[in-house]
Amino acid sequence: MQKLIIANWKMNGTVQDAIKWIAELQKRLDSILPSEVVVAPPFTALYSAQVILQETPFKLAGQNMHWESTGAFTGEVSPLFLKEAGCQYVILGHSERRSIFGETDEGINKKIITAMTLDLIPIFCIGETEMERQEGQMGFILENQIRKGLKGLHIHDISDLVIAYEPIWAIGTGLTATPSQIEETHGYIRNFLEKFYDAPMARKIRILYGGSVNENNAGVILKIKNVDGLLVGGASLDAQKFAKIVKSG
Ligand code: PEP
Secondary structure: OOOEEEEEOOOOOOHHHHHHHHHHHHHHOOOOOOOEEEEEOOHHHHHHHHHHHOOOOOEEEEOOOOOOOOOOOOOOOOHHHHHHOOEEEEEEOOHHHHHHHOOOHHHHHHHHHHHHHOOOEEEEEEOOOHHHHHOOOHHHHHHHHHHHHOOOOOHHHHOOOEEEEOOHHHOOOOOOOOHHHHHHHHHHHHHHHHHHOOHHHHOOOEEEEEOOOOOOOHHHHHOOOOOOEEEEOHHHHOHHHHHHHHHOO
16 A cells, blocks of 8 residues: 655644745655655645645645534634645644644544545544553553544445554654554554454555654654554654655655
């Protein structure tokens, strides 16, 4: 399966930054990419990015959305707006959304259902805290997030789904999970999906790793069994570094 590498800019990057970044990335990568490459700039840069991305193999993602398509939800962004701005993907349930903005598994489930209905592919983020890992709770936490986040969805609906495993203690901290921790956890998630759903279909779900990925560790992580790609935060802001990450696939 082709690897999927996603740049999550978080709340960084103006329209001008996005234009420059895309041009820089294009310069550094061949038109035939080893991996599928997706960029998630802030909402305000999506439309301008789409205009330039049309000439490139890169794709676009939103960083969040509301579960309703229209209505009295001041300040929210509809999935229809994301589609209009050219997004094929949307990041949902990022740990920063959960911990800073109080997003719940139930709300994330509603968003995943809406996204799938509207043909936006969710990049569904899950992950445990450092304490949960130390207390041996990791398996329970991840299973619980998956069960609740995917409640009501049939395996045939979710074979396109992307799961991003992002240990919370590794996000933006410079502390990458070790290859053996990543292999163990991705194996655990894959096994759970195969048991919970139909096994051949569950094998189609892409499981990405995220958490302090950079141009030096990406190559090793991408070779780990059951790692189908990367969700990259901080290191994705620099087009030169991100290009190196893509090339290591
Ligand atoms: C993220 O924001 O999804 C992320 C993994 O961030 P970082 O790469 O900076 O740890």
